[in-house]
Amino acid sequence: MSINWLRFVCPSLKKPPLFHLCHLPPPPPPSSAVIVAMSYDKELAAAKKAASLAARLCQKVQKALLQSDVQSKNDKSPVTVADYGSQALVSFVLQQEFPDNFSLVAEEDSKDLRKDGGQEIVERITKLVNDSLTIDGSYNVTLSTEDVLKAIDNGRSEGGSQGRHWVLDPIDGTKGFLRGDQYAIALALLDGGKVVLGVLACPNLPLTSLSDAGRHSPNNKVGCLFFAVVGGGTYMQPLDGSSAVKVQVSAVENPEEASFFESYEAAHSMHDLSSLIAQKLGVKAPPVRIDSQAKYGALSRGDGAIYLRLPHKGYREKIWDHAAGCIVVSEAGGVVTDAAGQPLDFSKGKYLDLDTGIIVTNQKLMPLLFNAVRKSIQEKASSL
Numbered sequence: 001m002s003i004n005w006l007r008f009v010c011p012s013l014k015k016p017p018l019f020h021l022c023h024l025p026p027p028p029p030p031s032s033a034v035i036v037a038m039s040y041d042k043e044l045a046a047a048k049k050a051a052s053l054a055a056r057l058c059q060k061v062q063k064a065l066l067q068s069d070v071q072s073k074n075d076k077s078p079v080t081v082a083d084y085g086s087q088a089l090v091s092f093v094l095q096q097e098f099p100d101n102f103s104l105v106a107e108e109d110s111k112d113l114r115k116d117g118g119q120e121i122v123e124r125i126t127k128l129v130n131d132s133l134t135i136d137g138s139y140n141v142t143l144s145t146e147d148v149l150k151a152i153d154n155g156r157s158e159g160g161s162q163g164r165h166w167v168l169d170p171i172d173g174t175k176g177f178l179r180g181d182q183y184a185i186a187l188a189l190l191d192g193g194k195v196v197l198g199v200l201a202c203p204n205l206p207l208t209s210l211s212d213a214g215r216h217s218p219n220n221k222v223g224c225l226f227f228a229v230v231g232g233g234t235y236m237q238p239l240d241g242s243s244a245v246k247v248q249v250s251a252v253e254n255p256e257e258a259s260f261f262e263s264y265e266a267a268h269s270m271h272d273l274s275s276l277i278a279q280k281l282g283v284k285a286p287p288v289r290i291d292s293q294a295k296y297g298a299l300s301r302g303d304g305a306i307y308l309r310l311p312h313k314g315y316r317e318k319i320w321d322h323a324a325g326c327i328v329v330s331e332a333g334g335v336v337t338d339a340a341g342q343p344l345d346f347s348k349g350k351y352l353d354l355d356t357g358i359i360v361t362n363q364k365l366m367p368l369l370f371n372a373v374r375k376s377i378q379e380k381a382s383s384l
């Protein structure tokens, strides 16, 4: 199995804390104004379909990967046939559903695939995508390798504050995917620079809480689809399509009873800083380290109460790593801010322009968490 390797890098500080939801609606209009409720029904149905199809493609590849035991210890950010296949598939489905108004900001591009020696991998990706489309049966097409490369490159939009843009991470947590652990297909819709819809497919996330005893039992089914539309709450359903349930973040108010999530990869978040924060809060449980936006999904249903993401200096967060997760948590009653207490701003293009770190919890715990984060960051800086 061929695997190409990519890498990324690089953040800032400002303004007083606000504790807003990340997609906070504008202030209410005067009572005489006509309120037009925006419906995103068609977009939600398309996003769920695209993410579920992509999840199936990824599951197939992950199974083959694990069986053939192809893994790597290279610590650069990886990209696999499944990342490309997932992006091509989601891009194709969305373009079919919204041919007149289609803009996609997505993580991957076809540059490496078009290089010498890339043909074999492109053929594999094309086969995976066509197999997925055949199983689905809604589109009577067979894509060529060039169609697949174009579908991948249709994710080159820059996003921004005007109009609608889909935001896709075709596999978030590629390192987790390669290890056989957690990963997510994360798809969101921006409208006027705000996240209005998010879907998170988490093929390896147990349907029952991560905090439940016996979660490693072979009977514990995995595969969750979280979805949220602005103002409509957050729902979770099994990836196999059975019915959805509304979910809520944890109601824990006492930080000693809170458990928290952080990245599995220490390079993605400073584990020493989160331990200091946990210590200040009096959190008793050890951190739960998992890959990808599955953390946002798990938090939205109350598996844990806090998610801390504190990247090393210089790392710039990309919108596709947080857009879907942010609305999934905030519609479930949670709060997502940067380390300065500001809501995340998805309107500035591919990157989030934020103060070092992202903090996520429920509304009751946020003030305590925010203070602990600020104090810990100051202490760490003065000890250097």
Ligand SMILES: Nc1ncnc2c1ncn2[C@@H]1O[C@H](COP(=O)(O)O)[C@@H](OP(=O)(O)O)[C@H]1O
Binding pocket: 008, 077, 107, 169, 171, 172, 173, 174, 175, 176, 263, 264, 265, 267, 268, 269, 290, 291, 292, 293, 311, 312, 315, 318, 321
């Ligand atoms: N040095 C770094 N610091 C912070 N995040 C990083 C990073 N290197 C990669 N990432 C991002 O972390 C994401 C995975 O998040 P997590 O740590 O929550 O699993 C990666 O997404 P991809 O796997 O889509 O590339 C990548 O965008």
Ligand SMILES: [Mg+2]
Binding pocket: 077, 078, 079, 107, 174
């Ligand atoms: Mg990546």
Ligand SMILES: [Mg+2]
Binding pocket: 169, 171, 172, 173, 320, 321
């Ligand atoms: Mg990612």
Ligand SMILES: [Mg+2]
Binding pocket: 083, 107, 169, 170, 171, 172, 173, 174
């Ligand atoms: Mg990715």
